[in-house]
Amino acid sequence: MKALEGVRILDFTHVQSGPTCTQLMAWFGAEVIKVERPGIGDITRGQLRDLPDVDSLYFTMLNANKKSITLDTKNEDGKRILERLVKSCDVLVENFAPGALDRMGFSWERIQELNPRMIYASVKGFGPGPYEDCKVYENVAQCTGGSASTTGFEDGPPLVTGAQIGDSGTGLNLALGIVTALFQRERSGRGQRVQAAMQDGVLNLARVKLRDQQRLQHGPLKEYPQYPDGVFTDECPRAGNASGGGQPGWAVKTKGGGPNDYIYAIIQPPGWAEYMKLCGREDLIDDPDWATPEARLHKLDKCFGIIEKWTMTKNKFEVMDILNKVNIPCGPILSMKELAAEPSLRATGTIVEVDHPTRGKYLTVGNPIKLSDSPTEVARSPLLGEHTLEILSDVLAYSEEEIKSIRQSGAVGKIAEPVAAE
Numbered sequence: 001m002k003a004l005e006g007v008r009i010l011d012f013t014h015v016q017s018g019p020t021c022t023q024l025m026a027w028f029g030a031e032v033i034k035v036e037r038p039g040i041g042d043i044t045r046g047q048l049r050d051l052p053d054v055d056s057l058y059f060t061m062l063n064a065n066k067k068s069i070t071l072d073t074k075n076e077d078g079k080r081i082l083e084r085l086v087k088s089c090d091v092l093v094e095n096f097a098p099g100a101l102d103r104m105g106f107s108w109e110r111i112q113e114l115n116p117r118m119i120y121a122s123v124k125g126f127g128p129g130p131y132e133d134c135k136v137y138e139n140v141a142q143c144t145g146g147s148a149s150t151t152g153f154e155d156g157p158p159l160v161t162g163a164q165i166g167d168s169g170t171g172l173n174l175a176l177g178i179v180t181a182l183f184q185r186e187r188s189g190r191g192q193r194v195q196a197a198m199q200d201g202v203l204n205l206a207r208v209k210l211r212d213q214q215r216l217q218h219g220p221l222k223e224y225p226q227y228p229d230g231v232f233t234d235e236c237p238r239a240g241n242a243s244g245g246g247q248p249g250w251a252v253k254t255k256g257g258g259p260n261d262y263i264y265a266i267i268q269p270p271g272w273a274e275y276m277k278l279c280g281r282e283d284l285i286d287d288p289d290w291a292t293p294e295a296r297l298h299k300l301d302k303c304f305g306i307i308e309k310w311t312m313t314k315n316k317f318e319v320m321d322i323l324n325k326v327n328i329p330c331g332p333i334l335s336m337k338e339l340a341a342e343p344s345l346r347a348t349g350t351i352v353e354v355d356h357p358t359r360g361k362y363l364t365v366g367n368p369i370k371l372s373d374s375p376t377e378v379a380r381s382p383l384l385g386e387h388t389l390e391i392l393s394d395v396l397a398y399s400e401e402e403i404k405s406i407r408q409s410g411a412v413g414k415i416a417e418p419v420a421a422e
């Protein structure tokens with residue numbers, strides 16, 4: 001049995017943030033019914049395509065283990081079918097532009113009327129306030145949530161990160177909100193509204209930078225590369241590759257000279273002596289100008305310069321091996337190519353190969369959360385409308401006659417031909 005077996009989700013999500021959430025719920029065992037516009041579907045099916053006329057990797061990697069029904073929710077019959085879905089599901093998840101679901105006629109009040117046990121979960125770009133009506137994509141959230149202003153080097157522009165902290169990060173928050181609401185419903189018998197704003201999600205992940213913003217009032221940020229010679233203003237600056245935690249760190253070069261021939265090295269106080277032995281600088285182990293974290297704080301660039309001179313004589317995996325043997329935390333900069341080929345990630349199901357009827361085999365990132373009693377099996381994403389008939393008859397209990405009339409009304413568009421099982 002899977003953890004969320006018996007939970008049925010009306011998945012009205014698209015693009016990345018919402019689909020991340022519902023994919024996780026499906027991996028935990030929920031039945032996820034993705035509602036898509038007839039003929040078009042989730043816009044990402046056709047975005048960033050690598051193969052003609054085949055669902056993109058963008059789509060297939062965010063919609064595993066789901067069922068797809070096509071439904072025109074602006075069609076009168078379509079609205080009635082949606083009402084029936086609302087009554088038959090436990091959770092509705094959506095990430096439309098603000099107000100879109102209300103414009104369809106499905107306000108929170110209406111949903112409560114239809115199904116008081118319904119949990120109605122939404123991702124929006126912003127919470128209530130001046131920007132609440134704005135549409136938002138990933139990088140907008142990174143910029144408005146404090147990540148971009150604190151990422152990058154002091155002399156460069158603000159930077160966005162490749163990790164989709166606004167979309168996938170907020171999807172994770174929403175999933176937690178839904179599971180928490182399901183837990184509360186066990187006792188209260190009532191559904192509730194779950195809202196996760198992308199700006200809030202990014203700011204939550206950038207929490208340490210709001211910490212540093214306040215520390216600035218009491219002096220310079222001594223672990224930042226601007227210290228001691230640079231200028232601090234009244235705004236938390238970009239810190240390059242400096243560690244956000246209490247132990248200094250930096251990405252130092254390793255042998256090879258390639259763009260990812262680096263290792264992130266951290267200097268914990270007990271690691272200093274080990275580093276200096278490896279670097280052939282035993283003289284600095286007990287030297288009072290170097291021996292303590294306080295003594296090193298104003299010359300971290302020099303400390304990492306000494307370490308880098310040594311790391312450049314080895315490749316990043318050799319450095320990883322040597323430093324871990326002496327208990328020094330560090331991590332090679334791994335490229336996507338290296339991660340895709342990493343056997344241990346395949347073994348744990350963090351990277352999974354999936355077969356798809358029109359695409360063939362592809363890699364995806366599996367469930368990053370492992371439950372001992374509810375293991376995840378990643379199944380391919382659905383084709384557009386693949387489960388329309390199944391959902392109309394098995395979930396919504398429409399008769400054959402009714403389904404014929406629904407098909408004629410245009411509410412579900414053209415039904416896809418059944419796909420041969422893999």
Ligand code: CAO
Nearest residue numbers: 015016017036037072073095096097100125135136137138
């Ligand atoms: N049948 C009929 N109409 C449908 C439908 C269906 N099955 N599914 C969607 N639609 C309609 C919506 O009702 C909406 O119509 P109206 O504008 O007339 O109300 C329309 O399709 C477009 O929906 P949208 O506004 O959500 O889509 P968009 O491409 O204009 O905007 C996005 C996309 C992501 C910017 C916006 O949805 C958004 O801001 N979402 C919230 C934040 C978010 O999740 N962003 C992350 C995106 S991933 O980077």
